Amino acid sequence: MDLHYKVCTPEHVEDVLRFLQAMHQERVLTLNRMQKLPSVADEINWLKKFDGKTGIVMAVWANDDIVAFLHAEILQPKELSGNCEFGLSVLAPYRKQGIATKLMTDVEKWARKRQVRRLELGVYSNNPKAYRLYEKLGFVEDGRRVAAVEIWNGDVVDLIHMSKVL
Secondary structure, three states, rough: OOEEEEEOOOOHHHHHHHHHHHHHHHOOOOOOOOOOOOOHHHHHHHHHOOOOOOEEEEEEOOOOOEEEEEOOOOOOOOOOOOHHHEEEEEOHHHHHHHHHHHHHHHHHHHHHHHOOOEEEEEEEEOHHHHHHHHHHHOEEEEEEEEEEEEEEEOOOEEEEEEEEEE
């Protein structure tokens, strides 16, 4: 399979929206209750936040479609600027192929170049495979918000906070 890893910019907005639509069509139990997909304008504005200096969006394409997506942002205000928060999604047919591990390795390199001292993320309690992957990559659980997120089917799950000191 020919996969292409690259930085995603506002010019990729249509690809990003197709990816979000594909994630929602999967109806995986790790999606929250997003009422509707963002508009093109809203998604462009969101993507513009990720300038490569304080935030980045990385995506993986298979043919013409995004199959995995990672966004990371160095936290503000200044006293938190050594912390970088990220989110990661991979379409089901592309899981367990090392794509998430590669994206996480790439974001860690990006963060180190910016003197980030700590990566952090949230993972839903009904996603043990992702939790184990993060543990394998050196993340530790450092908090849990019990019954914090309502997912698309109406169930309520915990939001587990994990971090890794670089």
